[in-house]
Amino acid sequence: MALLEQIPVAVPDNTFAIIEAFKADTEEKKVNLCPGIYRDDNAKTWVLPSVKKAREIIQADPHLNHDISPQMGYPDLVSTARQITFGDTLGSRSITSMQTIAGTGANYLIARFLSCVAQPKTVWLSNPTWENHPKIWRHTNPAMEQRLYPYYDYKTSTLDIEGMISTMKEQASRGDVIVLQACAHNPTGLDPSREQWEAIANVCEEKGLFPILDSAYQGFATGDIDNDGWVLRHFATRSNGAIEFAVAQSFSKNFGLYGERVGALHVVTRNHNTAAKVEATLKQISRAEITSTPSFGAKVVATIVQNPDLREQWQQDLNTMSGRLRDMRRRLHGELTKRDTPGNWRHLLTDIGMFSMTGLSQEQVTTLKDMFHVYLLPTGRLSFTGLTTGNVEYVAESIHQVITL
Numbered sequence: 001m002a003l004l005e006q007i008p009v010a011v012p013d014n015t016f017a018i019i020e021a022f023k024a025d026t027e028e029k030k031v032n033l034c035p036g037i038y039r040d041d042n043a044k045t046w047v048l049p050s051v052k053k054a055r056e057i058i059q060a061d062p063h064l065n066h067d068i069s070p071q072m073g074y075p076d077l078v079s080t081a082r083q084i085t086f087g088d089t090l091g092s093r094s095i096t097s098m099q100t101i102a103g104t105g106a107n108y109l110i111a112r113f114l115s116c117v118a119q120p121k122t123v124w125l126s127n128p129t130w131e132n133h134p135k136i137w138r139h140t141n142p143a144m145e146q147r148l149y150p151y152y153d154y155k156t157s158t159l160d161i162e163g164m165i166s167t168m169k170e171q172a173s174r175g176d177v178i179v180l181q182a183c184a185h186n187p188t189g190l191d192p193s194r195e196q197w198e199a200i201a202n203v204c205e206e207k208g209l210f211p212i213l214d215s216a217y218q219g220f221a222t223g224d225i226d227n228d229g230w231v232l233r234h235f236a237t238r239s240n241g242a243i244e245f246a247v248a249q250s251f252s253k254n255f256g257l258y259g260e261r262v263g264a265l266h267v268v269t270r271n272h273n274t275a276a277k278v279e280a281t282l283k284q285i286s287r288a289e290i291t292s293t294p295s296f297g298a299k300v301v302a303t304i305v306q307n308p309d310l311r312e313q314w315q316q317d318l319n320t321m322s323g324r325l326r327d328m329r330r331r332l333h334g335e336l337t338k339r340d341t342p343g344n345w346r347h348l349l350t351d352i353g354m355f356s357m358t359g360l361s362q363e364q365v366t367t368l369k370d371m372f373h374v375y376l377l378p379t380g381r382l383s384f385t386g387l388t389t390g391n392v393e394y395v396a397e398s399i400h401q402v403i404t405l
Helices: 012-022 049-059 075-086 102-117 134-138 161-171 194-207 228-242 271-288 296-306 309-337 360-373 394-405
Strands: 093-102 123-129 145-150 177-180 212-214 245-250 261-268 356-357 382-383
Touching: 049 145, 049 296, 049 309, 075 093, 075 134, 075 228, 075 245, 075 261, 075 296, 093 102, 093 271, 102 245, 102 271, 123 134, 134 145, 145 161, 145 296, 161 194, 194 228, 212 228, 261 271, 261 360, 296 309, 309 394, 360 394
Parallel strands: 123 145, 123 177, 177 212, 212 245
Antiparallel strands: 093 261, 245 261, 356 382
């Protein structure tokens, strides 16, 4: 038998498999409510006006070259990423920041780093979580135990904060890793309140856990980067720096740079000696994995944030995106309510960001696709970016028909 014939059959990724199925669907009324990519009201991927202007500035620079970036990334992007994440709250905290291949790369890099230097036995993920979280940790460290903490109450569409806190207090061990989402939780769209975040931070400190705050939607969720980044800054400033933690940051959503793969990893430690060792280890891992990060998307982000006029335009862009999603939430809720569609729909108005859970079973999701050509993930997660003023009534009627069959 040839060596490569022994490879086991791999399970296709749900999201990309559905994208391909949607492309092959010839139905004119088809609607894709799966991808985590912002679309405008014409269901087209939107290039932010601030990004268009930044590209023009960069490309007009006669000194533009294609030199390799430093190991820690394009310096202006790294400092910009840190400023967006923490503002002026770090004070004397020691921090190591590194450019990554988007948020996925940041999540992977911190998983690899911790597996190498801390060797935690368990990583805790929310139930449910972004489908790539368990894949990243399984790929990075197959021997590490993955456990789920309660997060979403499927019966009430609310946060199970009591279950989450009690589980971590009773079952988590010192040195465990816990993955938290900073805002616009994927797939539920349901975030803790500030009081609940304080309780979560307390249990992380009491139990000696290492939190990873996955920050994929800062500014995109509500249009306000300070509001969306509150928990990041709370962890950085509480208890005189007692908690060491990491932030995996993505610029895909809030700058619309999905194909440029721009992100950053921030590791917050207790002193400068530790930070120096963190940086040295991250450099070793990155050198073997990618050598250095791509610079064009990084220059786009840095140019926007450092230019006052472009930053003001970016703020308008964030308001445009977050505002359209809020409008689609109101419209879908209104159409389902108007039809007296069975189910709990109130949470569509209080969730934030791209996603909410519909409560549809996997069988109902299949029926929705086969009968009405409306595509959801098998979990029933709905991405509001696929809704438009032209299809929201059709989507609501399709969901109503499936539920009342």
